[in-house]
Amino acid sequence: MRGEDRRQIQTAVLGGAESEEPLMLPLEAIELDAFRRRHEHQTFWCGLLLGGCGLQLTTKLYTDRVCHFAHHPGPDGHPHLCGRRARGVSSADHLYVKSAAAAWLRDRDAQAEFEFVQPDGVPIGSVVDIRFSRGGLRVHLDQAVAPSWDRDGHEPVLGVSVPVDRDILIDRWYVHRIRLDSEGTARRVQIGTEAFARDTEWFALDDCRMTERGLSTPAVEQIVRSRSTRPVTQWGVGRAKKAPPARVRAEVLLRKLADAVRVESSFVVSRVLRDIADLTGVEGETKAKLEAAVSDAEAWLEDQVRVRRELFSQLEEALAARDALEVRRLLARVNAIASHDRTADEITTTDAAAAFVAEQQQLYAQHLQAEMAAKLADHQDARARRAAGRVQTLLATLQRREAEQSVKAMRKLVRELTHAASDAGDHVTADQKEQIGVWKTRADIGRPPAQSARPAPALGAPQAMRHEQVARRYWIKRKCPRCQAVAGKNCVSNARTGTGAVSKIPHYERIELILAERRATAASRRRAPGPYAIACPDCGKPPGERCLSPNGGVHRSRAERAREARR
Structure with a gap:
C-alpha cells in the first residue's frame, strides 16, 4: 500500500465544493500576504470539479519553501486523507x-x-x-x-x-x-x-x-x-522561356513524394503516386526522374505493408497475453502510422485493443478506490484503537481521583470519556461500557432533564456534602451497589473487585438510594391536599376559607375527606 500523498496543492475553487471558479495560490510568502488580504472574506475548497474531496482548504505560508493549500486536520488531529490526483498549477x-x-x-x-x-x-x-x-x-x-x-x-x-x-x-x-x-x-x-x-x-x-x-x-x-491561390510570376523582357506546365507539375509532385516518404506517411505517398499516374505530357529527364521516384516509393510502400502486418500481429499477441502495457504502446503506434485504409480484421483488432485498454483503465480506477477505502479503514481503525486506550486511561483516572475530585472536574472527565468511547466504537469492552454507564449516571450526563433534575443543594456539590445529607447510621445499614460492601462495612476504593483502601466516604450510589426515597416522600407530601384545600361539606365554605365551627377549627367531615384524598 502506498504512503500518504504529500504532493502540494496549488489550486482550489472559491466559495464551495461545487464551484467552477478556480484560483492558484502564489508560491512566494510575500505574495501570499496580499493574496490573503484580497480573499479575506472568501473560502477555499478542494473542489469536486478538480477531482477533490469537497472539503475546505486553508493556506500555508512558508519562507523556506513554496506556499500551498492544505486540508484542515481531522477531528483527531491527524492529517486529512484526500484522493485528489492532480494538485499542481495546471490541475x-x-x-x-x-x-x-x-x-x-x-x-x-x-x-x-x-x-x-x-x-x-x-x-x-x-x-x-x-x-x-x-x-x-x-x-x-x-x-x-x-x-x-x-x-x-x-x-x-x-x-x-x-x-x-x-x-x-x-x-x-x-x-x-x-x-x-x-x-x-x-x-x-x-x-x-x-x-x-x-x-x-x-x-x-x-x-x-x-x-x-x-x-x-x-x-x-x-x-x-x-x-x-497560386503565386503570380511576372516575366520581364529577356527572361527564359516559361517551363511547360507538365514539367512544373511533375517537379511539385516529386517534392511532395519526397516529403511524404521522409515523414513516413503511407497515406500521402499513395495519394501522390495516384496523382503521378494521372500526369501526362512528361518526357525526357523529368519522366525518368518520375519513374525512378515511383519505383522507390512503391518499394517503400511494400516494406511499410510488411511493417504494418508485423505491427498488427504483435498487437494480437499482446491482446492474447493480456499485456496491458504492451497493448497500450502498440495501439498508440497503430493509431499513429496505420490509421487509414484499415481492413476488417485490422478494425476488429484495434477495436478489441481499445476495449481492453478501457477495461484495464476501469480496473485500475477500481483498484485505486479499493486501496483508498482500505487506507481509510486502517486509519479509522487506528483512530478507534487510540480512542480505546484513552477510554482505559480516563476510567483509571476517574477511579483514582474519586475521593478528592469535585463534581465539576468529574463531569469534565466523564464528558471526555463519553467522546472517547464514541470514537472507539467496538473496541470498548462490555465491562468498560458498564463502568461508563455508572459514571454518566453519577455525572448526570445523557439523561433527560426530567430524570436528572435534583434538589439545588445536591447539584454541583462536592461528594462529601452529598454524604453529609445522609447520616452514617442510615447508609451503613445498606449494601453498596457499586463496590458490594455489605451492611455495616465502609466502601472500598476498587469498585470493580471489591478490594482496596477503605474509604470513610460512601460511594454515591450507596447514598443516592436514600436521597431518592427522601425526594419521593417530599414530593408526595407537596402533592397531598390539606383540609382547607377542599370545600367543607358541613358549612359549605369553599377551598381556602375557614369553617364556621363553634371553636373556630375545621369540621371533622372536612378533615376526614382531606385524609382520604391524601391516601
Missing part, C-alpha cells in the same frame, strides 16, 4: 479554459454549452467539450484521450503535450494547440497553430475567431490563402 486548467472561452463568446454575442467529459472513465479535466449550434471544439489538455479527427462537429484542440501524427499535419494543413500561462493567481489561455515544417505560432484568444472552417487564427488565415 485547474479545464476550469480556466471554460471561464476564458465563456468570456470570449460573450464578447461576441455567442453562446455555447460546456462539459467536462470523461470518456472511458479518464480523470476529470482531461477533456473539455465546447458545443455550438453548428459544431464545436474538443479541447484535449493531456494525452489521456486520443483525439478523433473524423468526428463530425468537434474540431480537436490539443494541449502542448499531446502528440500529432505527421500524416494529420499534411492532410489537414494545420492543427490547433492550446497552452495556459500563469499570471498571478490565474492562468491565461493561448491558442497556437501548428503546420507541417512550420513552428507553432501562438496568439491570444482575442485574436481568434470562429469561421465556417471552425476555429481560426491569423496563421490559419495565412495558410488557407497560400493553399488556395
